[in-house]
Amino acid sequence: MKEFQQFINGRFVKSSSSEMTEVLNPCTEEVLSLIPKGSVEDANNALEAAQTAQFAWKSLTAIERARYLHKMANVIRENRVFLAETLAKEQAKVIGLAQVEIDVTADYFDYNAGWARRIEGEIIQSDRKKEHIFLHKAPIGVAVGICPWNFPFFVAARKIAPSLITGNTCIIKPSCIAPNTIMEFAKLIENIGLAPGVLNFVCGKGSIIGNALTKSPITGIVSLTGSVLAGQKIMEAAAENITKVSLELGGKAPAIVCADANIDLAVNAVVSSRVIFSGQVCNCAERVYVEDSIHDEFMDKVAKKMAEVKVEDAFSNNNPDMSSMVSKDQLDKVSEMVEYAKKEGAEVVLGGSRSTNFDRGYFYQPTLLTNVTQDMQIIKEEVFGPVLPVMKFGTLDEAIALANDCEYGLTSSIFSENFNKVMHACDQLEFGETYVNREHFEAIQGFHAGWKKSGLGGADGKHGMEEYLQTKVIYAQYR
Numbered sequence: 142m143k144e145f146q147q148f149i150n151g152r153f154v155k156s157s158s159s160e161m162t163e164v165l166n167p168c169t170e171e172v173l174s175l176i177p178k179g180s181v182e183d184a185n186n187a188l189e190a191a192q193t194a195q196f197a198w199k200s201l202t203a204i205e206r207a208r209y210l211h212k213m214a215n216v217i218r219e220n221r222v223f224l225a226e227t228l229a230k231e232q233a234k235v236i237g238l239a240q241v242e243i244d245v246t247a248d249y250f251d252y253n254a255g256w257a258r259r260i261e262g263e264i265i266q267s268d269r270k271k272e273h274i275f276l277h278k279a280p281i282g283v284a285v286g287i288c289p290w291n292f293p294f295f296v297a298a299r300k301i302a303p304s305l306i307t308g309n310t311c312i313i314k315p316s317c318i319a320p321n322t323i324m325e326f327a328k329l330i331e332n333i334g335l336a337p338g339v340l341n342f343v344c345g346k347g348s349i350i351g352n353a354l355t356k357s358p359i360t361g362i363v364s365l366t367g368s369v370l371a372g373q374k375i376m377e378a379a380a381e382n383i384t385k386v387s388l389e390l391g392g393k394a395p396a397i398v399c400a401d402a403n404i405d406l407a408v409n410a411v412v413s414s415r416v417i418f419s420g421q422v423c424n425c426a427e428r429v430y431v432e433d434s435i436h437d438e439f440m441d442k443v444a445k446k447m448a449e450v451k452v453e454d455a456f457s458n459n460n461p462d463m464s465s466m467v468s469k470d471q472l473d474k475v476s477e478m479v480e481y482a483k484k485e486g487a488e489v490v491l492g493g494s495r496s497t498n499f500d501r502g503y504f505y506q507p508t509l510l511t512n513v514t515q516d517m518q519i520i521k522e523e524v525f526g527p528v529l530p531v532m533k534f535g536t537l538d539e540a541i542a543l544a545n546d547c548e549y550g551l552t553s554s555i556f557s558e559n560f561n562k563v564m565h566a567c568d569q570l571e572f573g574e575t576y577v578n579r580e581h582f583e584a585i586q587g588f589h590a591g592w593k594k595s596g597l598g599g600a601d602g603k604h605g606m607e608e609y610l611q612t613k614v615i616y617a618q619y620r
Contacts, residue, residue: 143174145320147183147344148327150190151337157182162317162344167233167465168454168502174231176320179345184353187341191283191310192359194338199280199308206306207257212333213301214250217243220329224322228294229455232319233465233502234418236456245585246298252585253302256606260307267616275615280308281385282361284609285354287347287375288323289366290316290467291421297323300364301340303606309361312341314351318468320344347371358382362609365389369594387598387608389591391523392423392551394581395544397566398439399537400432402556406578408442410556411529414581416450416507419463420527421471424552424574424589425581428520430540433533440531443509444490447529450507452496463527465502472503475526479508482519487530488512515543523549537562538569545571550592552581573599 144161146153156177164174177183198206217224221243229239265274286300297313304311315323327342343350347367355363355378364387365375372388379386396414398407414425431439453461466472472495479493492508510530513520519530534540544553553572557563567575573590574583583589583601590599598608 142172143321145174145176145324145344147177147179147187148324148331148342149183149187150341151335152331153327156180156345158345164231164318164321165468166230167467170501174321176317176324176344179343179350181349181353183343183345184350185357187312187343188283188354188357188359190338191312191341194336195280195282195310197336198305198310198339201308203257203260203306203308206308207254209333209335210250210254210302210306213330214247214254216329216333217247217250217326221247224294224325227325228319228322231321232290232293232467233455235461235464237460238418239455242292242295246295249295249298249585250302253306253606256306256603259603260606260610269618271620272616272618275617277613277615278307278607278610279613281609281611282309283359284309284311285360285363286311286313287351287354287363287365287367287371288313288315290318291418291423293319294322294326296366297326299366299600299605303600304362304609305340307606307609309609310339312343312354314343314345314347314354317344317346347374351375352378355379355384356381360384362387364598364600364608372596387600388596389423389551389589389600390594390596391549392591392595393427393521393523393547393549394424394552394554394572395547396426396429396554396581397534397537397540397544397556398429398431398435399555399557399559399562400434401558401562402435403558403578404435404439404442407556408439408446410554410578410580412443412446412450415529416447416463416527419466419505421467421525422581423523423525424583426529426554427524429529429531430534430543431531432540433535436531436533440490440509440511443529443531447491447507447509450527452498452504452507463507465499465504466526467503469503471525472505475505475524475528478519478522478524478526479510479528482510482513482517482530485517485519486512486514487517487519492527515546521547537566541566541569545569548594551595552576552583554579554581
């Protein structure tokens with residue numbers, strides 16, 4: 142069994158806390174590794190290391206910093222199979238999807254390195270003679286990234302790559318549920334020549350390590366991907382020093398399927414979106430609104446498609462569609478929400494309970510629900526599991542109103558062959574992202590950002606990189 146240490150100031154060191162946390166394989170419930178529970182002292186050591194390293198790091202040219210991101214991408218590609226297997230074991234992500242996450246993460250480092258020559262300022266005309274106004278983009282300082290368990294490696298890169306290319310140093314706190322891939326990455330980059338303190342990794346509970354990192358006056362920005370409750374705690378802790386926060390929180394993504402849609406395309410996209418990583422993806426379809434004239438046809442096809450979903454061990458050679466839930470807590474949450482939906486009157490078309498096909502692990506059946514109403518918990522609250530509730534609608538404006546009747550605003554989608562309907566929906570949907578006639582999944586060059594309780598700021602593309610920059614204005618007079 143592996144035992145990880147904290148990675149601080151360029152080397153692995155023991156935590157000042159002697160307590161450890163077990164990391165489990167969700168499919169087998171076997172213990173994979175031990176990670177430090179971490180302490181406030183660990184957090185402070187990482188912060189001091191990052192602060193000390195930041196001046197020299199920002200003094201490098203952006204293209205020099207980019208070379209280290211390319212090195213990270215190369216290290217990932219050289220170890221892509223090992224990292225994918227590590228990821229699949231610690232979170233029950235089917236091996237094919239785990240490999241995609243690893244490969245896209247390598248691309249993400251290269252993509253952000255490409256911004257080295259594209260970080261721009263402005264020159265503004267002054268009202269005074271012989272004066273120029275210069276707007277410069279400058280790093281914020283020390284960036285803290287707090288990562289989730291569902292896409293831990295990619296999201297870590299989402300925080301590391303833009304912060305480093307813009308001249309910030311960085312501290313990453315992995316999830317206690319799925320930290321192994323991130324910590325193996327720390328081992329792999331130990332010898333790429335990165336100066337000590339530029340990139341640090343500390344494990345531990347959010348209430349201890351996360352809180353200490355967020356409350357520190359050293360921290361310039363905290364980027365969290367997690368729950369709404371976690372986001373609220375981060376904002377509260379950051380308020381003490383008016384520290385900038387960038388938050389991607391929960392989602393309750395609606396999919397609207399119009400009568401003029403390509404129904405087969407919509408069915409495939411919705412089901413794929415719902416069962417990917419066992420439904421534990423914040424931007425994937427959580428509720429579906431179907432125009433009443435095609436409701437029965439849609440339900441028949443969705444039920445058939447979901448019945449064909451293969452649920453197996455993450456390493457199965459049968460190329461399964463999904464595997465175990467990530468933890469017993471997550472399994473219990475999904476089970477309880479479906480049971481409550483039944484009590485509220487929802488009808489189970491397919492699934493609706495834990496899987497009995499496995500002796501161990503946290504498996505839940507792909508589940509299709511109908512006879513649901515807008516006021517039900519299963520429609521209002523994030524499930525984060527392979528559960529799909531479906532409702533009818535009459536007019537497009539009714540569907541848009543139902544979709545917007547939600548405290549979340551991360552992603553949404555519409556399926557229609559009518560350009561005017563599509564554009565009307567895109568204008569009216571109150572979500573940071575809208576997908577048209579495709580599955581719910583973003584691209585690295587876009588901007589992944591939520592509205593309402595789904596977050597503040599965002600990630601990816603030019604705008605995601607700019608989260609880690611602040612503006613300095615210089616008024617320069619000359620004779």
